[in-house]
Amino acid sequence: MAKKKKNHFRIADFFERFRKLFSLNIGTIIFGILFLYMIFSAFLYLTSAHIESYQVTVGPLSSNETYTGLALREETIVKADSNGYLTYYAREGDKINANGVVYGISSTQTPEVQTKLTPENLSKVRIDMMNFSKGFNPSKFNKTYSFKYELEGNILQYAGVTADFETEPVSGTDENGNPITSGVYNNQAETVTLGNQTLSKAFTDGVVLYARDEYEGITLENITLDDFDQNSYHETDLKTLERVKANQDIYKLVTDERWNLIIPLSDKQAVKLADRSSVRVKFLKDEMTQSGDFEIIEIEGKKFGKLGFNKGLVRYASDRFLEIELVTNTISGLKIPLSSIVTKEFYTIPEKYLIKEEESQQTGFKISTKSKDGQKATVFVSPTIYAEVEEVTKGATMDSAAVKETFYYVDKSAFKEGDGLVTGDEKSKFIIGETAVLEGVYCINQGYAVFRRISILDQNEEYAIVSKSTKFGLVRYDHIVRNADEVKEQDILY
Numbered sequence: 001m002a003k004k005k006k007n008h009f010r011i012a013d014f015f016e017r018f019r020k021l022f023s024l025n026i027g028t029i030i031f032g033i034l035f036l037y038m039i040f041s042a043f044l045y046l047t048s049a050h051i052e053s054y055q056v057t058v059g060p061l062s063s064n065e066t067y068t069g070l071a072l073r074e075e076t077i078v079k080a081d082s083n084g085y086l087t088y089y090a091r092e093g094d095k096i097n098a099n100g101v102v103y104g105i106s107s108t109q110t111p112e113v114q115t116k117l118t119p120e121n122l123s124k125v126r127i128d129m130m131n132f133s134k135g136f137n138p139s140k141f142n143k144t145y146s147f148k149y150e151l152e153g154n155i156l157q158y159a160g161v162t163a164d165f166e167t168e169p170v171s172g173t174d175e176n177g178n179p180i181t182s183g184v185y186n187n188q189a190e191t192v193t194l195g196n197q198t199l200s201k202a203f204t205d206g207v208v209l210y211a212r213d214e215y216e217g218i219t220l221e222n223i224t225l226d227d228f229d230q231n232s233y234h235e236t237d238l239k240t241l242e243r244v245k246a247n248q249d250i251y252k253l254v255t256d257e258r259w260n261l262i263i264p265l266s267d268k269q270a271v272k273l274a275d276r277s278s279v280r281v282k283f284l285k286d287e288m289t290q291s292g293d294f295e296i297i298e299i300e301g302k303k304f305g306k307l308g309f310n311k312g313l314v315r316y317a318s319d320r321f322l323e324i325e326l327v328t329n330t331i332s333g334l335k336i337p338l339s340s341i342v343t344k345e346f347y348t349i350p351e352k353y354l355i356k357e358e359e360s361q362q363t364g365f366k367i368s369t370k371s372k373d374g375q376k377a378t379v380f381v382s383p384t385i386y387a388e389v390e391e392v393t394k395g396a397t398m399d400s401a402a403v404k405e406t407f408y409y410v411d412k413s414a415f416k417e418g419d420g421l422v423t424g425d426e427k428s429k430f431i432i433g434e435t436a437v438l439e440g441v442y443c444i445n446q447g448y449a450v451f452r453r454i455s456i457l458d459q460n461e462e463y464a465i466v467s468k469s470t471k472f473g474l475v476r477y478d479h480i481v482r483n484a485d486e487v488k489e490q491d492i493l494y
Contacts, residue, residue, distance in 0.1 A: 383414030
């Protein structure tokens with residue numbers, strides 16, 4: 001019994017050692033396989049060509065050029081009639097009608113104002129206040145003061161404070177001895193009072209501004225190069241809580257809807273824009289666009305572009321210098337690198353030979369051939385169609401009307417030169433042989449290179465704009481090979 005027990009332990013020990021050895025070998029083998037795979041992958045990566053892809057985008061060929069323009073408008077500085085304290089009733093930057101109240105002047109800082117409004121007018125005031133409250137933004141608290149002036153002006157309007165108003169140009173010199181330009185006016189009108197205030201009304205329609213910048217008298221006839229220097233530009237705020245003196249500048253009125261924007265041009269830009277009479281402009285301040293009349297002028301021997309507008313005055317009346325973009329690059333489409341473009345030769349087949357097989361419901365062509373016993377037969381082939389192009393047939397002459405026919409472009413590998421194609425009723429036959437070349441790119445959406453036809457609309461030294469509506473062509477977000485000369489069609493790309 002003791003001997004049998006000893007043999008039992010020896011067999012168990014043998015199987016235990018075999019299990020450990022087998023387990024160790026399996027782990028080693030798996031590790032070895034993974035290690036070899038990593039070495040092989042690294043070798044392939046280091047020795048293979050690295051193909052760079054490009055995602056097709058939509059847009060113009062290049063960004064439009066931006067300019068800083070100097071705005072010229074019909075502007076009039078209005079001066080105070082008398083000494084006193086001001087109460088403003090017109091909102092800055094808003095258009096005011098002739099005889100609209102701009103401000104009131106009184107001998108005391110707190111004017112006495114008594115007006116009676118009808119219930120209907122009181123309701124309008126409440127609505128104005130409610131609308132302002134709903135749209136109130138704490139980050140733009142300064143608009144509260146503008147609303148205050150607007151509301152006070154509306155109350156005066158509701159109260160029926162109106163009168164005829166006339167103006168006369170000022171002559172002579174100002175308090176500093178400088179001659180007063182014809183664009184500066186004093187108010188000479190019938191006195192209109194409200195409480196202890198004397199009200200001042202606009203002498204004509206216009207946009208009210210409470211600042212001046214000494215550019216009010218500049219016109220196309222007297223503009224100089226120094227006027228475009230923004231570093232020396234200074235604007236003076238005319239609003240004040242202090243007591244004003246008679247003949248002191250109070251506000252500015254822009255009196256004409258038509259205005260001009262003058263932009264400096266390089267010689268290259270002037271040549272590019274020479275044949276334009278109108279240009280679409282994008283104002284970078286608010287991203288709004290509008291068209292303006294365009295002409296090239298000279299100022300002290302330098303070329304400038306003059307853009308004339310008859311709208312948009314209210315939006316930009318407070319801006320002397322405006323950043324704009326001339327929307328001249330109007331051709332838009334799919335943008336691709338020129339290095340992606342290749343050419344490929346195809347067989348061309350007339351449209352009437354394209355048929356649809358009843359069994360498979362595939363479209364393709366019937367090749368006329370012979371069976372093994374010499375009888376006539378046909379073989380259906382469904383190749384990839386790369387383009388559908390309408391062309392003038394060779395039968396058209398100078399004396400006859402042009403005859404157009406649609407041709408399909410198919411890969412040359414699908415047929416052999418001399419193959420005969422027949423129509424569905426087999427009454428007409430076409431011999432494969434005529435070829436044509438298409439421009440295209442290699443699309444790699446599926447991981448291998450596939451030719452896609454393109455139709456170029458415009459190009460520069462680096463990129464091309466191609467049509468978005470080309471049949472069998474590219475679409476936005478397709479991935480194409482950037483350097484097409486490094487790839488062949490049907491190459492599998494990793």
